[in-house]
Amino acid sequence: MTFQDIQTQVRQLPDADKWQLVRILLDELQPHETTPSMADISTTPSEAADDLSPWIQQLIGIAQLEPVTDPTELYIDYLEEKYS
Template sequence: MRLQDIQNQALQLPAGDRWQLVQVLLDSLKREANLKPKRGNLSRLRGIAKISADAGESNAQADYVTYLTEKYQ
């Protein structure tokens, strides 16, 4: 059965049955969406805390020491 055939048959149903069909389809999509892991969100954050090569490790340590010194004065 093709999608177009299903659509045509659905449009011939009474309004109450069409609403019920819509609800069943939406519930099915919600369940399917909840089962799939959301991988895209974390991959975009990769490298966000990375220190640039120009800054160097010593600058990061010095900045942290300065931050702690100012915080606890």
Template sequence: MTLQELQKQVLQLPMSDRWQLVQTVLESIQQETISPSKKGNLSRLRGIAKGANISSDENINGDYVTYLTEKYQ
């Protein structure tokens, strides 16, 4: 079956079947284009944006004041 024959048959399908076919084709393309190395790289970055255990702004300000005091003594 050629591409043109397939296209003719697809165009004869009901709209809902064509949408389902489009979705299936897109999903298969996505699975083939996402390489395992890309998945691995993203999984290594998981949690990178999580903040450290910062209790409050007062502690941060106090730590900064202590840092500056020790730095400029």
């Protein structure tokens, strides 16, 4: 089977199967480590980010997280907005 044959078959797959194939390929391309070393555990977030691929490093910080508030307050705010 040639690479072109594989491409043709992949294009005929449903999207869910294509994503599963992408995950499998990414897993195969990443180094396989079964247990983290002590050096990996003691790294700071910035040091851990250095080990990521460049395109993943660009994603760091995109999501802005809001401070965690009391769930009761969130529910009260929801009810006030809903019934006002």
